[in-house]
Amino acid sequence: MESGRLVAVFGAYGHTGRFVVAELTARGFVPVLSGRDRRALDELAHAHGLQARVASADHPASLDRALAGTAAVVNCAGPFAATTGPVIEAALRAGIPYLDVAAEIEANLDTYAHFRERARDASAVIVPAMAFFGGLGDLLATAAMGEWTTADEAHIAYALSDWHPTAGTRLSGAVSRERRGNVRLRYRGGQWEQRTDAAPTAQWDFPEPVGRRPVIAEFTMADVVTVPQHLDIPDVTTYMTAEAVRDVAAPDTPAPTAADESGRSRQTFLVDAVVRSGGTRRRATATGQDIYAVTAPLVVEALDRVLTGRVQAVGVTSAGEIFDAPDFLRALAPHITVDLPRPAHAA
Numbered sequence: 001m002e003s004g005r006l007v008a009v010f011g012a013y014g015h016t017g018r019f020v021v022a023e024l025t026a027r028g029f030v031p032v033l034s035g036r037d038r039r040a041l042d043e044l045a046h047a048h049g050l051q052a053r054v055a056s057a058d059h060p061a062s063l064d065r066a067l068a069g070t071a072a073v074v075n076c077a078g079p080f081a082a083t084t085g086p087v088i089e090a091a092l093r094a095g096i097p098y099l100d101v102a103a104e105i106e107a108n109l110d111t112y113a114h115f116r117e118r119a120r121d122a123s124a125v126i127v128p129a130m131a132f133f134g135g136l137g138d139l140l141a142t143a144a145m146g147e148w149t150t151a152d153e154a155h156i157a158y159a160l161s162d163w164h165p166t167a168g169t170r171l172s173g174a175v176s177r178e179r180r181g182n183v184r185l186r187y188r189g190g191q192w193e194q195r196t197d198a199a200p201t202a203q204w205d206f207p208e209p210v211g212r213r214p215v216i217a218e219f220t221m222a223d224v225v226t227v228p229q230h231l232d233i234p235d236v237t238t239y240m241t242a243e244a245v246r247d248v249a250a251p252d253t254p255a256p257t258a259a260d261e262s263g264r265s266r267q268t269f270l271v272d273a274v275v276r277s278g279g280t281r282r283r284a285t286a287t288g289q290d291i292y293a294v295t296a297p298l299v300v301e302a303l304d305r306v307l308t309g310r311v312q313a314v315g316v317t318s319a320g321e322i323f324d325a326p327d328f329l330r331a332l333a334p335h336i337t338v339d340l341p342r343p344a345h346a347a
Helices: 015-026 038-048 060-067 080-094 105-121 132-145 167-180 223-229 242-249 295-307 325-331
Strands: 006-010 030-035 051-054 072-075 098-100 125-127 153-160 184-188 191-195 201-205 212-216 235-241 268-277 280-289 336-339
Touching: 006 015, 006 060, 015 030, 015 038, 015 167, 015 295, 030 038, 038 051, 051 060, 060 080, 072 080, 072 295, 080 098, 080 105, 080 167, 098 295, 105 125, 105 167, 105 223, 125 295, 132 153, 132 223, 132 268, 132 280, 132 295, 132 325, 132 336, 153 223, 153 242, 184 223, 201 235, 212 242, 223 235, 235 242, 295 325, 325 336
Parallel strands: 006 030, 006 072, 030 051, 072 098, 098 125, 153 235
Antiparallel strands: 153 268, 184 191, 184 235, 201 212, 212 235, 268 280, 280 336
């Protein structure tokens, strides 16, 4: 990585955006802070000695100014239903890679639907959902697949010690619910289905020390968008521990609070990805602390690999498609600890 490269961070002053700014700085990049709140931008810029550029998703010229002279843009500004399209358009005009941390299913589906052909034709790199939800599960499922070219099912289960949602999470969730109406989504037989019944409950046997836990099945997250984009798996399901679902659904659950000098909360996570082909199952897991904070090393590692040409695809592409998944996951240490299947040729 060439030290000192400018990287625009749209939504830099948000909860996740601040972690991304810190990670970029730690890895030798120079973040260019952007967003529509001038006061918040100026406070963050002053604290870190960085440049601030006010921009709004509904003003294309301001986005062009924000991205001018930068090597890439990372979009951290939700609700992503309102920001992904305009910021991607600005990135295409500037001829720079675009990455975001969107967990909104609909926003991610829009990105693939609206920009796939244009990005491919321009050899542009657009990586949506390069975050805890979407990117990490996709990388784990890809690593679990190994040399398999197809599988029958993929299951990605999340065990969170708690889930204190940020204001951005609540707003993005509200926008998604408004777009979906009274339906939920699941992915079966290679197609999206709309369901009006309640999501089923189940028990999931997580690796120790978590163990068997009640989960909400078909708790559909961004991984269900990203995984089928490049893996031949007709059924993809995500699960969330029931306690975490209660936390995020409760209107009085407080926002996350810092428990260390980096700003991370005490929240811990275990992500368990299992793929099945016939009677054979493979598993890949990841553990760490704070789902919002850990998004920063995920997206910055991705950015570094894009800018240094360590990619396997162009266009609108998911994490497991564009990167060497096992190598990427191991590079996340010490932020994330992974347990991956050994290659098929290993003794």
